[in-house]
Amino acid sequence: MDQINREEITKTSKWARLVYMLIYAFIFNFSIPFLFGFALIQFVFFLLTGNVNEPLSRVCSWLLKFYNQIISYLLFQTELPPFPFTDIDGESSSDEVIEDSEIEEEVPAEDKEETS
Numbered sequence: 001m002d003q004i005n006r007e008e009i010t011k012t013s014k015w016a017r018l019v020y021m022l023i024y025a026f027i028f029n030f031s032i033p034f035l036f037g038f039a040l041i042q043f044v045f046f047l048l049t050g051n052v053n054e055p056l057s058r059v060c061s062w063l064l065k066f067y068n069q070i071i072s073y074l075l076f077q078t079e080l081p082p083f084p085f086t087d088i089d090g091e092s093s094s095d096e097v098i099e100d101s102e103i104e105e106e107v108p109a110e111d112k113e114e115t116s
Helices: 012-049 054-074 109-115
Strands: none
Touching: 012 054
């Protein structure tokens, strides 16, 4: 650590990560009131019915996975950026192989007559 490596400082991938980190930190901070709102709504459902609301429970489960991805990314526990850059289950969407389907090209009417 005696000298600073200029090449490391000027890597655009590191600066892009900083931008992503700031964006996700803002999203995390912005969404915390929703977390408390969902918790309050779940408590009201539990209080009135004795059960939690299943659709809201699924939303909360998704939100918990999203928070986990954000915190892991912000604390450098993973190099995978959070949703929507990866699946909510933590799998990178960039690793998916997209296969080209066979597409029939439309042949203009003039070319069809010549081949017949």
